[in-house]
Amino acid sequence: MGIEGIGASVVRKEDKRFITGKGRYVDDIKLVGMTHAHFIRSPHPHAKIKGIDASAALKMPGVLAVLNGKELVDDKIGNLICGWMIHSKDGSPMKMGAWPAMAPEVVRFVGQAVAVVIAESKNQARDAAEAVVVDYEELPAVADVKAAIAPGAPQLHPEAPGNQVYDWVIGDEAAVNDAFSKAANVVTMELSNNRLVPNAMEPRAAIADYDAAEEHFTLYTTSQNPHVARLVLSAFYNIAPEHKLRVIAPDVGGGFGSKIYIYPEEMVALWASKKVGRPVKWTGDRTESFLTDAHGRDHVTKAEMAFDKDHKITGLRVKTYANFGGYMSLFSSSVPTYLYATLLSGQYTIPAIHAEVIGVYTNTTPVDAYRGAGRPEASYLLERMMETAARQLKVDPAELRKKNFITQFPHQTPVIMAYDAGDFNASLDAAMKAIDYAGFPSRKAKAKSEGKLRGIGVSCYIEACGIAPSKAVGSLGAGVGLWESAEVRVNPVGTIEVLTGSHSHGQGHETAFAQLVADRLGISINQVQIVHGDTDKVQFGMGTYGSRSAAVGLTAILKAMEKVEAKAKKIAAHQLEASEADIVIEGGEFKVTGTDKKIALPMVALAAYTAHNLPDGMEPGLKESAFYDPSNFTFPAGSYICELEVDPGTGKTTFVNFVAADDFGRLINPMIVEGQVHGGLAQGIGQALLEHAVYDGNGQPVTASFMDYAMPRADDLPSFKLSHTTTLCPGNPLGVKGCGEAGAIGSSAAVINAITDAIGNNALEMPATPDRVWRAMQG
Amino acid sequence: MYQTTYHRASSVDEAASLFAKGSEPKYLAGGHTLLPVMKQRLASPSDVIDIARIKDLIGIEVTGDAVTIRAATTHNDVANSAAVQKAIPALAHLASTIGDPAVRHRGTIGGSLANNDPAADYPAAVLALGATIKTNKRTIAADDFFKGLFTTALDDGEMITAVSFPIPAKGGYSKFPHPASRFALTGVFAVKTKAGDVRVAATGAFQGGVARVGAIEAALKTNWAASALDSVTVSADGLMSDIHAAADYRANLIKVMAQRAVQAAG
Numbered sequence A: 001m002g003i004e005g006i007g008a009s010v011v012r013k014e015d016k017r018f019i020t021g022k023g024r025y026v027d028d029i030k031l032v033g034m035t036h037a038h039f040i041r042s043p044h045p046h047a048k049i050k051g052i053d054a055s056a057a058l059k060m061p062g063v064l065a066v067l068n069g070k071e072l073v074d075d076k077i078g079n080l081i082c083g084w085m086i087h088s089k090d091g092s093p094m095k096m097g098a099w100p101a102m103a104p105e106v107v108r109f110v111g112q113a114v115a116v117v118i119a120e121s122k123n124q125a126r127d128a129a130e131a132v133v134v135d136y137e138e139l140p141a142v143a144d145v146k147a148a149i150a151p152g153a154p155q156l157h158p159e160a161p162g163n164q165v166y167d168w169v170i171g172d173e174a175a176v177n178d179a180f181s182k183a184a185n186v187v188t189m190e191l192s193n194n195r196l197v198p199n200a201m202e203p204r205a206a207i208a209d210y211d212a213a214e215e216h217f218t219l220y221t222t223s224q225n226p227h228v229a230r231l232v233l234s235a236f237y238n239i240a241p242e243h244k245l246r247v248i249a250p251d252v253g254g255g256f257g258s259k260i261y262i263y264p265e266e267m268v269a270l271w272a273s274k275k276v277g278r279p280v281k282w283t284g285d286r287t288e289s290f291l292t293d294a295h296g297r298d299h300v301t302k303a304e305m306a307f308d309k310d311h312k313i314t315g316l317r318v319k320t321y322a323n324f325g326g327y328m329s330l331f332s333s334s335v336p337t338y339l340y341a342t343l344l345s346g347q348y349t350i351p352a353i354h355a356e357v358i359g360v361y362t363n364t365t366p367v368d369a370y371r372g373a374g375r376p377e378a379s380y381l382l383e384r385m386m387e388t389a390a391r392q393l394k395v396d397p398a399e400l401r402k403k404n405f406i407t408q409f410p411h412q413t414p415v416i417m418a419y420d421a422g423d424f425n426a427s428l429d430a431a432m433k434a435i436d437y438a439g440f441p442s443r444k445a446k447a448k449s450e451g452k453l454r455g456i457g458v459s460c461y462i463e464a465c466g467i468a469p470s471k472a473v474g475s476l477g478a479g480v481g482l483w484e485s486a487e488v489r490v491n492p493v494g495t496i497e498v499l500t501g502s503h504s505h506g507q508g509h510e511t512a513f514a515q516l517v518a519d520r521l522g523i524s525i526n527q528v529q530i531v532h533g534d535t536d537k538v539q540f541g542m543g544t545y546g547s548r549s550a551a552v553g554l555t556a557i558l559k560a561m562e563k564v565e566a567k568a569k570k571i572a573a574h575q576l577e578a579s580e581a582d583i584v585i586e587g588g589e590f591k592v593t594g595t596d597k598k599i600a601l602p603m604v605a606l607a608a609y610t611a612h613n614l615p616d617g618m619e620p621g622l623k624e625s626a627f628y629d630p631s632n633f634t635f636p637a638g639s640y641i642c643e644l645e646v647d648p649g650t651g652k653t654t655f656v657n658f659v660a661a662d663d664f665g666r667l668i669n670p671m672i673v674e675g676q677v678h679g680g681l682a683q684g685i686g687q688a689l690l691e692h693a694v695y696d697g698n699g700q701p702v703t704a705s706f707m708d709y710a711m712p713r714a715d716d717l718p719s720f721k722l723s724h725t726t727t728l729c730p731g732n733p734l735g736v737k738g739c740g741e742a743g744a745i746g747s748s749a750a751v752i753n754a755i756t757d758a759i760g761n762n763a764l765e766m767p768a769t770p771d772r773v774w775r776a777m778q779g
Numbered sequence B: 001m002y003q004t005t006y007h008r009a010s011s012v013d014e015a016a017s018l019f020a021k022g023s024e025p026k027y028l029a030g031g032h033t034l035l036p037v038m039k040q041r042l043a044s045p046s047d048v049i050d051i052a053r054i055k056d057l058i059g060i061e062v063t064g065d066a067v068t069i070r071a072a073t074t075h076n077d078v079a080n081s082a083a084v085q086k087a088i089p090a091l092a093h094l095a096s097t098i099g100d101p102a103v104r105h106r107g108t109i110g111g112s113l114a115n116n117d118p119a120a121d122y123p124a125a126v127l128a129l130g131a132t133i134k135t136n137k138r139t140i141a142a143d144d145f146f147k148g149l150f151t152t153a154l155d156d157g158e159m160i161t162a163v164s165f166p167i168p169a170k171g172g173y174s175k176f177p178h179p180a181s182r183f184a185l186t187g188v189f190a191v192k193t194k195a196g197d198v199r200v201a202a203t204g205a206f207q208g209g210v211a212r213v214g215a216i217e218a219a220l221k222t223n224w225a226a227s228a229l230d231s232v233t234v235s236a237d238g239l240m241s242d243i244h245a246a247a248d249y250r251a252n253l254i255k256v257m258a259q260r261a262v263q264a265a266g
C-alpha cells in the first residue's frame, strides 16, 4: 500500500487550512461593490399575504431594493422543483403545489421568505427589513402528519387534496397477507421517527455576481453539488443558460444532505444581483438554518412482522406516513420511498414485504434527505422490530438475528435491492466479541446490586450507497443520472491535478483521493492536488451525498488514471525503446521489467508536452477523463451494540460501552473512515437521545435555537470501539462500499434497544429524553 | 445588533453616573446574556456601560462567617477559588457546572443574579444560603431579592456590587442539566445553617423562578438525610412544563436532586 497509498491512515492535507482558520468559505469572500441581502420571513405557519408595503424601507440609508415574490414570479423565475417523480398506487403522479422562491400569495411554514432587502450593509438591510410592513391574513395551520390527513384539516395546496402528495406502495401485498395468515407469531409496533435539523456547522450562504457586459452570473454557494445546482438553476429556474452561469462551492462546512438542494436564497440572490447590478451576498444565521434548511426524517409508522414456528421471518407489512413539510424539496419524494422501503429487508431473508407510504404536506419546514436519508428510518424500524420480536418470542436477540441473516450472495430482496456481497454473521460476531456479549448478564446483575439499571441493545444495519446506476434510478423516477466524472491532468513536470465531480465538505477527499493516485504511481500525495467545487474547472459532476464519493467518484478517478497510465506507458516504452507490455510503474518511475532501464514520471510528462519524441501518431499532452456509471448500489453493513445504564431516579442514560463492527469493503484511509463513523454515530445517538425538531399544534417551531434543540456534545457520547470486517464490493474495481452514513443509520436502534432492555418497558420513542425514560419506568 | 454607545467605567460611581446620563442604558458584565439578546435585536440599549473591569467589583473574601464575592467575579474564579472550595464547597461546585469554560471565563455572579433567569444556577445558592445582595445603594436579603422570571428587587440603575454568603454547617448542590441549554432543568441547593435551620431552594423548576421547597425543608429539618426524603412528594403545581420536562417530572427531579444535594453535603 505504501505509506501514503490505499489503506494508509494519512493525516488529512486539508486540515492545515481548516485548523489554522485559513479555510475559505462563502462568507469569507468579499467582492468589490458587494451588497447584502436580508430576507423577510413569515412569522406565521400559514397565512395569506394581503400586501407588502416597502415604501418606508426604501427610503432608509443604504437600501438599494426591496423585492418580493410577485416580482419574482412576474420575472418568470421558475418554481422550485422536486426532481424525483413518484407515482401513487392508483398510477397517478404525485400531487404538488407550486413553490416560488419567495411567496407571492400564501406562506406555508414559519421562516418562508416573502421579500428581500438589498442594502449596502447587512445591518442596513436588517434595519430596513424591520420597516417593511407585511399584511398577513392568518390561516389555520397543521404541523402533525396524522392531523394533516384527517378530514377537516387545514388544506395547504389546492393541487394536493387532503394534503396528500402520494400514496405509494411497493412489494407483493397478497404474498404478505398469505404470510400473516399462516404466521405462528406476529409482532406489531407503532413507531415514530423524530424530525431532525441537520445543523451543519457553517450556515448556508450565497454570493451572486452578475456581469452585465458578459450577461454572465457567478454564484458562490454552500453546495454539496455545484454542477447539479447550475443544471437546475439554468434548466428549471430560468436564471441563465449553463454557459452563462458559473457555480463555485468553495470550502463548505458540513452538509449532511442539507446542502444538496438549491434553495430560494441562492435563486433570489442571482435574480437580485441582476436587478441591482451589483454582487449580492446572503449569509444565513443559525435561526435561518433552523427554520429553512431542509429537515430530516419525521415518519409515523405501523409495522407488523410475521414469524413461523421456527422463528423465521415470513413477512413484513409496513405503513408509513411521511411528513414533507410545506413544500416538496428537491429529492424529498424519493427519501421515504426508494431510499427507505427498498431497505426494509435489512440483513434478513424476508420472503414477502409490502410497504405503503403516504406523503403528506404540513405547515412545517420542508423535509428532505439528511445523513442516511430513508435508510435510518428503515433500519430503526427493523431493528426495533427484531429486538421486540426476540423479547416476545423469549429468545436471544442476537440469535434471532442470526437465524434470519442472509448468508448467500447475491441476494434479491422482495423490495428491488439485489445485495451483492456481505457477511452479516462476521460483523455481529465481531461486535459481540468486542463488547463481551456473553458476559453481559453478570454485568447487569452486578449493576442491579448497585442500584443501576443496565441494558444492552443490538442493531444490525444495511444501507444502499453509491446511489446508482443511472439507468436503474431513471426507471424509478429520478430526474438525474447518478454517475461521476473525473479528469486527471499530469502537468509537464509530473505533478498531478485531479478534477472530480464529487464535492468535499468534511469528507477528506483532498487526502483520500490523492492516496489513490499516490498508490498507483508510487508518488507522494503532496504531488497530487484534488480540484473540485467549481463548474468552470470541473466539466460536470453529481456531487457528494449518499456515501457515493469513494464508490462512484473515486472509481471515476481510477478509470481516468488507467487511461493516463496507459498513455504514459506508451511514451515510456517509446523513450526506453522497450515494449509497452514490459513497463511497470513503481516509486514514481516507469521501469522495464527485468532490466535497470527506467524513466521517471516527470520525464514522461515532459516528453508528453514537449512532444519532440512521441510514438507515431500520438497526440501531445497527458490528460484523460472518465465518466463512471456503476452497475449497482453498494451495500455497507454492520452491527452496533450499545451497553448503557439508566439512572432510576432521573431516567438519564449513561453509556457504558458502544461497539461498531462495520463492513465498508476496502478502506482507503482508515483514519478518515473512523472519523466518518464517529460523526455518524454522534448523529444517530443524537437522534436517539437528544434531537427533536418540535412544532406546537399550530405550526410554530418550538426548537429554533440551540437553547431548545439538543445537539449532541462530546460528553453526551461514549468513547466508541470501532472495528471492521471486510467483504469487498464486487460492483467496483476498488471494492469500496462507502462509510459516510452508516453510523447515523445503525446506531439509533441500538441505543433504544439498550434503554428498553434496561428499564423493561418497550414503549419508548425517540428522542429518549430522561423525562420519557423516567415516564416509561413508571410503567 | 442596533447602534449603541459603549462605555468602559473605571469605578462604580462613574458607572452609575454614566447610567444616569443614558436614555436607555444597560450595564454590561460578562455579556453572556446581554450580548446575545442584543445580537438578536431583542434588546437595544442606547448605552452599554461595561463594569467588568472595575477593580472594586472583582474578588473574593472569606471570613470566619461568610464568603463575599464581588459582582464582576467570573464563574471560573469562583469555581477555582481554594478559599470558596474550602468554606462552601457546594458554591464552588455550582459555579463549575455553569455553561462551558468560555461561559465561565466571562459570565459573572452579578450578571447572573441581576438577570435572574429561572434556570440559572446561582439563584439557588443565594436563596438557600440566605445570602445578602449588596448594591451601590443598599443591601437586600435573598428572600426579598428574587421577584419572578427575569425580575429582581433592583431599581433601575441600581448595581449589584457584591454577594455575601453565610458559611453553612452543611451545603450541597445537585444539578440536572437541561439537555440543550445546559442551564438547570432542575437544580437543588440544600443547606443546613450553623444555627440548625434548613433551607432548600430549587431553580429551573418553578414557573415563578427560583423558590424554596417547603416540603423538603420540613423533612430535612427532622432528619438531615437523603432517605428522609424517600416518602416526600413534591407537588407539580406551579412547576414548568416544556418539551424537555413536564411538571411531574420536574417534581420528581426536585426530590431526587435534593437527595443528591444532601448526599453531596455529607
Ligand SMILES: Cc1cc2nc3c(=O)[nH]c(=O)nc-3n(C[C@H](O)[C@H](O)[C@H](O)COP(=O)(O)OP(=O)(O)OC[C@H]3O[C@@H](n4cnc5c(N)ncnc54)[C@H](O)[C@@H]3O)c2cc1C
Binding pocket: B026, B027, B028, B029, B030, B031, B032, B033, B034, B035, B051, B071, B072, B075, B097, B098, B099, B100, B103, B104, B106, B107, B108, B109, B110, B111, B112, B113, B114, B115, B119, B120, B121, B122, B154, B158, B159, B160, B161, B181, B182, B183, B184
Ligand atoms: C452558552 C451559555 C451557557 C450558559 N449556561 C449557564 C448555566 O448553565 N447556568 C447559569 O446559571 N447560567 C448560564 N449562562 C449564563 C451566564 O453564565 C451568565 O451568568 C449570564 O449570562 C449573566 O452574567 P453576565 O456577567 O454575562 O451578565 P451580562 O450579560 O453582562 O448582563 C446580564 C444582565 O445583568 C445586568 N447586570 C450585569 N451585571 C450587573 C450588576 N453588577 N448589577 C446590576 N445589573 C447587572 C446587565 O445590565 C444585563 O441586564 C450561560 C450563558 C451562555 C451564553
